[in-house]
Amino acid sequence: MRIAPKYTQRIAIALLGGATLLTLLVLLFIILFVLEKGLPAVTWQFLSQAPRDMGRSGGIFPVIVGTFLLPLLAIAIALPLGVGTAVYLTEYTRETRLTRVIRFGTDCLAGIPSIIFGLFGFIFFVVILGFGWSLLSGGLTLALMILPTIIRTTEEAIRAVPNTFREVSFSLGATRWETVLHVVLPNALPGIATGIMLSLGRSIGETAAVIFTAGSALRMPTSVYDSVRTMAVHFYLLAREGISNENAYGTAAVLILAVLGVNLTAYWIMNRFVGRHT
Amino acid sequence: MTASTQTKVDVQAFNLHYGAFHALKNISIKFVDRKITALIGPSGCGKSTLLRCLNRMNDLIPTVRTEGRILLDGRNIYGSDIDVCDLRKKVGMVFQRPNPFPLSVRDNVSFGLRVAGQSDPAQVDAVVERSLRAAWLWDALSDKLDEPALELPLDQQQRLCVARLLAIEPEVILMDEPCSALDPIATSRIEELMLDLRRQYTIVIVTHNMQQAARISDFSGYMLLGDLIEYDVTKTLFTSPRDPRTQDYISGRYG
Numbered sequence: 001m002r003i004a005p006k007y008t009q010r011i012a013i014a015l016l017g018g019a020t021l022l023t024l025l026v027l028l029f030i031i032l033f034v035l036e037k038g039l040p041a042v043t044w045q046f047l048s049q050a051p052r053d054m055g056r057s058g059g060i061f062p063v064i065v066g067t068f069l070l071p072l073l074a075i076a077i078a079l080p081l082g083v084g085t086a087v088y089l090t091e092y093t094r095e096t097r098l099t100r101v102i103r104f105g106t107d108c109l110a111g112i113p114s115i116i117f118g119l120f121g122f123i124f125f126v127v128i129l130g131f132g133w134s135l136l137s138g139g140l141t142l143a144l145m146i147l148p149t150i151i152r153t154t155e156e157a158i159r160a161v162p163n164t165f166r167e168v169s170f171s172l173g174a175t176r177w178e179t180v181l182h183v184v185l186p187n188a189l190p191g192i193a194t195g196i197m198l199s200l201g202r203s204i205g206e207t208a209a210v211i212f213t214a215g216s217a218l219r220m221p222t223s224v225y226d227s228v229r230t231m232a233v234h235f236y237l238l239a240r241e242g243i244s245n246e247n248a249y250g251t252a253a254v255l256i257l258a259v260l261g262v263n264l265t266a267y268w269i270m271n272r273f274v275g276r277h278t
Numbered sequence: 279m280t281a282s283t284q285t286k287v288d289v290q291a292f293n294l295h296y297g298a299f300h301a302l303k304n305i306s307i308k309f310v311d312r313k314i315t316a317l318i319g320p321s322g323c324g325k326s327t328l329l330r331c332l333n334r335m336n337d338l339i340p341t342v343r344t345e346g347r348i349l350l351d352g353r354n355i356y357g358s359d360i361d362v363c364d365l366r367k368k369v370g371m372v373f374q375r376p377n378p379f380p381l382s383v384r385d386n387v388s389f390g391l392r393v394a395g396q397s398d399p400a401q402v403d404a405v406v407e408r409s410l411r412a413a414w415l416w417d418a419l420s421d422k423l424d425e426p427a428l429e430l431p432l433d434q435q436q437r438l439c440v441a442r443l444l445a446i447e448p449e450v451i452l453m454d455e456p457c458s459a460l461d462p463i464a465t466s467r468i469e470e471l472m473l474d475l476r477r478q479y480t481i482v483i484v485t486h487n488m489q490q491a492a493r494i495s496d497f498s499g500y501m502l503l504g505d506l507i508e509y510d511v512t513k514t515l516f517t518s519p520r521d522p523r524t525q526d527y528i529s530g531r532y533g
Contacts, residue, residue, distance in 0.1 A: 094340060164377045168439075169389075171335060172446055173367035178393045183379070 031256060038253025041246045047254070051218050055234065056244045060251055062220040066135075066228030067258065069221065070214055071203035073139030074146060075196060081143070082150030083185075083192065089151075090158045091180055110148035117145045118212035126213055136224040138214025145209055146199035153198065157191020158184055190270055197266040204259055207232040231255040286311040286450060286480040287332060287369075292346035294327060294336065301327050303504040304346075309450075309497075314472060314481045316495035316512065318488060319527070323501040325484045329452050332482065333369040334362050350450070370448035374455045376435035378427035378442070383410075383419055386427045386438055390446035405445050413441035414471055433464030437471060451475065453483040457490065469494050488528060492516050500524045 003011075049059030085106075093099050121141030131137040161184050169179040185192075207230075215227030216237060229237075231251050238248035287309040294302035302324050309315050309332075317325035330336045331348060334355065347354045355365050367390075378386045385392075387406045396402060406423065410416040415437050419430075427438055436456060443451065453472070457465040472481060472494055485491050491498050492512060499509040500519075508515060508524045519525045 164373070164375075165379060167335070167338070168373070168377055168379070169393075170338065171333060171366055171371040171373075172390050172393070172443065173363045173365075174390075174393045175363050182389070182393050187380070 034249065034252050034256055038249035038251070038256075041250025042253055046247075046250055050220070054243055055218065055238050055247055057247075060231065060234060060247075060254065062218060063229050063231050063234045063251070064254065064258075066214070066221065067204060067230040067232070067255070069135060070138050070142060070210065070228060070230055071200050073135060073224070074142035074203050075199060077139060077143035078147045078150050078199065079196065082147050082195075083154050085147075086151050086154035086158060087180055087184070090155055091176065091184060106148040106151050109144075110152070113208075114145060114206055115208035115212075117141055118209035120144075121209060121213035132225065133213065133215025133217070133227040134225045135214060135221055135228050138210050138228065139224070141209050141213040142203045142206060145206070146203055149199050149202065150192075150195045153195025154188065154192050157188035157195070160191060161187040193266065193270055197263065200262055200266075201259055204230075204262065205232050205255070206230075207236050211236070231258070283313075284311040285309070286351065287482075288349040288352075289328075289331075290347045290349065292328075292331065292348060293344065294324075294331060295341075295343045296339070297341040301504050302331070305506050307499055307506055307509055309480060309482055311480050312476060312478070313496040314476050314483060314494055315497040315499065316491035317482065317484045317499050317501060318486075318491050319501035319507075321486075322503075324504045325499075325501045326454055328501070329371075329454055329482060329484050332450065332452055333366045333371055335366075335371065337362065367446050368448055369450040369452060370443040370446065371452045371454065372436070372439055372443060372456045375459050376432055376439055378430075378435050378438050380426065380428055382424045383427050383430070383438065384423040387441050387445050389442055409441040409445040412444045412475070413437045414467070414474070415441055431464075433460050433467055436460065436464075436468060440471065440475075448479065450480045450482065453481065455484055455486060458486065465490070488516075500527060502527070 046059045047064065048061050050062055051060060052058035085102075089099055089102060118141065121137055121144070125131045125137035125140050126133060129137075131140075165183050165187060166179055169183045170176075174182065210230055211233050214230070214233075216229045216233055217227035218229055219226070221228045231254060235248050235251045235255065238244050238251065285308045289305055289307045289309075292302060292305045293300070305324075305328060307328075317328060319325050327336065331344065332355075336342045336344070344356060346356075348356060350365070350369065354360070355369075379389065381389075384402075384406055387409050388396075388402045391402055391405055407416060407420075410419060415434060418434060419438075427435060430438065436459075440451075457468050460468065469490065472483070475481060476496075483491075483495065495512045497509065498512040498515045500507045500515065500521075500523075502523060508519055508521045510520075515524065516528055519528060
């Protein structure tokens with residue numbers, strides 16, 4: 001039996017709308033759940049003081065600092081490498097077997113579980129290179145982890161730059177590098193920014209790769225050779241070792257708000273930026 | 279027509295292949311200094327390809343192979359001693375569709391300067407004003423320099439592209455159907471501009487519009503299937519063509 005188009009239309013709207021609603025509800029539930037359990041612990045003291053007694057009391061200030069320093073270091077390392085690779089793959093080579101292999105490689109890299117990165121980072125950066133559990137080891141490990149994302153999003157952004165722009169630039173006597181610098185990258189910037197934000201989000205919440213490489217020291221770091229603890233790791237240790245459920249949820253609430261804040265800032269910056277161009 | 283016929287660009291027995299396709303067949307043509315030369319012919323005849331040989335834009339297509347020489351002021355632009363970027367600064371191009379960058383009017387015109395590393399604001403402003411004046415845009419845009427170029431009407435966008443080109447001080451201007459996206463009034467503005475630019479620049483225009491070729495050009499070449507069939511003073515070519523194929527085309531029996 002055939003259902004009249006009028007009804008299939010309604011059923012489609014109901015199903016698709018329902019799926020969207022369910023997704024939103026789950027998301028909302030998780031956020032509200034964490035905030036509800038965690039926010040009571042979040043006070044000014046919690047945000048501004050150092051932890052005492054392994055985090056049983058006191059605040060999480062050094063942990064917040066570590067949470068932001070580590071991804072920023074990772075992006076500072078991965079951005080030039082990733083953008084450079086993407087520019088090379090899109091602007092300087094023709095599509096060959098080699099570029100396909102490179103692209104396949106980066107895709108594989110993206111699919112590797114983060115704990116493997118952690119293990120590699122531990123063996124290579126912490127032990128072999130002797131950086132110890134440190135911001136540097138953690139930053140390098142996270143950089144490797146987010147590199148595929150940065151390469152991929154930058155590649156997509158570069159491909160989206162209309163070819164006529166390049167043609168005009170060449171016709172005005174610009175070299176390939178000048179064209180990349182003055183035409184391709186500025187126009188790809190919103191896309192590259194998206195990649196940075198995705199990477200930032202992924203690395204802020206990363207636990208497995210970080211705990212093996214950056215360690216879990218509760219002190220305030222004073223150099224890149226100091227160990228740091230991120231909020232995700234702090235949460236994991238507090239909950240896992242039963243130190244303080246209250247402070248664990250407090251940390252989770254701050255982490256969620258931080259990620260939310262980072263994303264909102266990113267959207268705001270991107271809107272401003274894109275608005276300037278068109 | 280004046281008697282001055284100094285050759286600016288001299289194409290000598292030039293061939294071009296796209297892979298196995300022979301797109302330009304033994305073309306020899308001289309483009310005269312400070313004159314407008316129109317290349318006409320049906321779609322696919324090779325006129326745009328020939329145009330793009332003059333600033334080596336065809337180099338960007340991987341399968342292209344060329345033979346023969348093209349002399350600019352007596353120097354072979356396909357010679358090994360030629361810097362393609364320098365060549366393109368001398369032989370500039372205006373494209374079929376207006377294609378300003380998604381930047382302000384000022385940043386479009388000063389693009390070439392920025393690439394060259396010129397950042398002195400007074401210098402940039404001077405070049406922007408001079409170029410916009412030369413493209414007949416200064417009166418319309420002098421108070422809109424910081425507005426987005428993409429919001430201008432199409433014919434202003436196209437003249438902005440001309441201004442962007444004039445800012446790098448070319449000697450030859452190649453125009454690839456510059457009016458095909460424009461309405462008749464906008465077209466006539468571009469044509470008047472071209473007649474004005476002829477005083478300083480050598481202009482080669484590819485056009486589908488035979489009236490346009492007849493109106494503005496000093497010399498015309500008719501191309502068909504990769505051959506240059508006939509090349510002459512425009513008036514002669516349009517009133518008494520020597521080749522029957524040219525006759526067919528200009529009388530509308532072909533294409």
